Amino acid sequence: xxxxxxxxxxxxxxxxxxxxxxxxxxxxxxxxxxxxxxxxxxxxxxxxxxxxxxxxxxxxxxxxxxxxxxxxxxxxxxxxxxxxxxxxxxxxxxxxxxxxxxxxxxxxxxx
Amino acid sequence: xxxxxxxxxxxxxxxxxxxxxxxxxxxxxxxxxxxxxxxxxxxxxxxxxxxxxxxxxxxxxxxxxxxxxxxxxxxxxxxxxxxxxxxxxxxxxxxxxxxxxxxxxxxxxxxxxx
Numbered sequence: 001x002x003x004x005x006x007x008x009x010x011x012x013x014x015x016x017x018x019x020x021x022x023x024x025x026x027x028x029x030x031x032x033x034x035x036x037x038x039x040x041x042x043x044x045x046x047x048x049x050x051x052x053x054x055x056x057x058x059x060x061x062x063x064x065x066x067x068x069x070x071x072x073x074x075x076x077x078x079x080x081x082x083x084x085x086x087x088x089x090x091x092x093x094x095x096x097x098x099x100x101x102x103x104x105x106x107x108x109x110x111x
Numbered sequence: 112x113x114x115x116x117x118x119x120x121x122x123x124x125x126x127x128x129x130x131x132x133x134x135x136x137x138x139x140x141x142x143x144x145x146x147x148x149x150x151x152x153x154x155x156x157x158x159x160x161x162x163x164x165x166x167x168x169x170x171x172x173x174x175x176x177x178x179x180x181x182x183x184x185x186x187x188x189x190x191x192x193x194x195x196x197x198x199x200x201x202x203x204x205x206x207x208x209x210x211x212x213x214x215x216x217x218x219x220x221x222x223x224x225x
Binding site: 031032041042043044045046049051089093098099100101102103104 | 113115152153154155156167169199201203211213214215216217218219221
């Protein structure tokens with residue numbers, strides 16, 4: 001069964017600190033992997049999209065990595081800000097626009 | 112603001128009823144996707160339309176149906192509603208059909224079934 005598992009389920013960090021969120025997937029075939037940020041009660045916003053040939057992609061303070069061999073991805077957030085508090089969702093595309101969503105990691109950044 | 116609009120923002124109805132959720136994609140986007148997000152659960156892909164035609168189907172119940180009109184707006188129809196259908200329903204749009212297309216999500220419609 002195609003699955004996307006994220007860890008940790010939730011995380012609390014101090015403002016200014018770095019953190020890394022993990023994503024493991026068993027989706028096959030694999031087309032691409034995306035990270036989304038979802039603020040409470042709002043629609044997700046795309047952070048990065050990576051194909052199997054890309055192993056790192058950055059978007060400001062967000063850096064995603066992908067290891068297609070081990071089927072793992074991570075999202076690293078540098079110098080966290082209060083506005084980074086949100087749910088971060090890992091999404092893997094089977095191709096043909098079928099997306100498999102992870103349950104998300106809830107990040108809380110506190111001052 | 113993603114440019115995707117959804118109406119209504121909130122909807123409260125009773126079990127057994129039928130509702131219609133509406134989505135207007137970003138200008139120029141041909142693909143529309145529908146997702147369901149139940150409380151404390153991940154997003155579930157329901158269905159995708161591209162330029163008026165159904166392109167991909169996910170975990171959509173038979174009680175649910177959708178369509179995309181010639182002006183590219185889309186509607187999701189939910190019938191014989193059950194308590195478990197209470198959720199946030201998101202619409203997303205993208206320019207292309209391809210699997211690499213960036214999807215832009217709307218603000219969602221919160222459906223409460225009493």
